[in-house]
Amino acid sequence: MDRILEIAKLLMRNNQVYFTLIANELSKYGITIPQAVVLDTIKDQRRTIGEISKAIDLSYSTVSGIVDRLERHRLVVRERDEIDRRVVWVSITDQFGCLGKDHPILIEDLYSHIFLDDFKELSSEQLDSLYSSLQLINRLVEKKAKVIQEKKGSEVV
Amino acid sequence: MDRILEIAKLLMRNNQVYFTLIANELSKYGITIPQAVVLDTIKDQRRTIGEISKAIDLSYSTVSGIVDRLERHRLVVRERDEIDRRVVWVSITDQFGCLGKDHPILIEDLYSHIFLDDFKELSSEQLDSLYSSLQLINRLVEKKAKVIQEKKGSEVV
DNA sequence: GAAAAATATTTCTAATGCGAAATATTATAG
DNA sequence: CTATAATATTTCGCATTAGAAATATTTTTC
Numbered sequence: 001m002d003r004i005l006e007i008a009k010l011l012m013r014n015n016q017v018y019f020t021l022i023a024n025e026l027s028k029y030g031i032t033i034p035q036a037v038v039l040d041t042i043k044d045q046r047r048t049i050g051e052i053s054k055a056i057d058l059s060y061s062t063v064s065g066i067v068d069r070l071e072r073h074r075l076v077v078r079e080r081d082e083i084d085r086r087v088v089w090v091s092i093t094d095q096f097g098c099l100g101k102d103h104p105i106l107i108e109d110l111y112s113h114i115f116l117d118d119f120k121e122l123s124s125e126q127l128d129s130l131y132s133s134l135q136l137i138n139r140l141v142e143k144k145a146k147v148i149q150e151k152k153g154s155e156v157v
Numbered sequence: 158m159d160r161i162l163e164i165a166k167l168l169m170r171n172n173q174v175y176f177t178l179i180a181n182e183l184s185k186y187g188i189t190i191p192q193a194v195v196l197d198t199i200k201d202q203r204r205t206i207g208e209i210s211k212a213i214d215l216s217y218s219t220v221s222g223i224v225d226r227l228e229r230h231r232l233v234v235r236e237r238d239e240i241d242r243r244v245v246w247v248s249i250t251d252q253f254g255c256l257g258k259d260h261p262i263l264i265e266d267l268y269s270h271i272f273l274d275d276f277k278e279l280s281s282e283q284l285d286s287l288y289s290s291l292q293l294i295n296r297l298v299e300k301k302a303k304v305i306q307e308k309k310g311s312e313v314v
Numbered sequence: 315g316a317a318a319a320a321t322a323t324t325t326c327t328a329a330t331g332c333g334a335a336a337t338a339t340t341a342t343a344g
Numbered sequence: 345c346t347a348t349a350a351t352a353t354t355t356c357g358c359a360t361t362a363g364a365a366a367t368a369t370t371t372t373t374c
Binding site for chain 2: 325
């Protein structure tokens with residue numbers, strides 16, 4: 001019981017520190033974590049606001065705001081779809097190309113860059129166990145998340 | 158390598174869902190997670206803004222804002238220290254007493270309330286392993302966090 | 315004891331984040 | 345073919361978060 005609480009706290013605390021570390025790394029290039037996450041989703045191909053929202057599990061309005069600021073920094077551009085004019089395409093600019101080539105701006109690179117050393121301290125068995133435990137917890141937690149999602153959906157009716 | 162990335166993602170994803178679930182639970186009582194965390198620190202005794210900030214690892218300005226809103230909801234009161242008038246004491250009101258008595262508003266209660274079932278699915282061995290792995294990662298991560306903290310401190314000079 | 319340094323808090327600016335409402339556009343129903 | 349429904353996005357209001365600057369007060373220094 002106490003141990004469970006401790007585990008929950010460790011999970012949250014680790015997460016908090018991870019974010020601080022990544023944010024610190026990104027601040028060198030003048031971008032934030034959410035901005036990097038969005039850039040990650042469009043680095044290889046343009047995406048609509050809706051596609052980005054679903055891919056990174058943030059609301060449309062939040063993504064719209066992040067894209068506002070990325071556009072202001074000239075790292076991405078918005079373009080209306082010619083056929084379906086409701087749709088907005090977001091794509092990276094040359095300016096982003098210059099920034100991204102030499103530095104780890106994309107989230108997966110940052111994970112590697114920052115945490116690989118930490119995880120290397122764990123034995124293969126520990127990693128196996130950690131992975132399976134987290135997967136199990138994740139399955140249970142996702143189930144609860146789904147229930148809430150569905151409740152919200154039904155309320156709208 | 159891929160597995161490490163997967164673990165990092167699971168850690169973050171679980172955390173995200175946890176927050177959603179807790180926020181959902183708290184919204185029934187009209188309060189938010191940060192508000193509940195602050196209330197938790199002052200439920201038994203009044204605290205200064207600075208004490209709260211250190212206890213929950215948030216900036217003074219953030220705590221000041223949260224207390225603003227809790228005060229607006231009449232759940233806490235601010236009082237200037239009579240002797241050292243720089244200091245502001247924050248304490249719960251009777252109104253909070255009424256709210257908190259019957260419902261799990263405090264974060265530890267919420268953990269139990271929401272996650273105990275999930276963690277019960279893990280065997281005692283799995284819990285042991287999870288705990289020790291997380292502790293190890295946490296030690297390494299905290300070390301890095303400390304380095305950053307110190308860098309920032311030296312920059313201020 | 316007055317100037318300077320230290321301490322405690324608030325205010326301001328900027329970036330998230332969500333949900334609800336508004337807007338624009340396309341698809342569908344009758 | 346037009347009224348309505350559905351879809352995609354933005355805007356708005358509110359809460360959170362940090363850091364920097366401002367404010368208030370106390371302590372230290374000389």
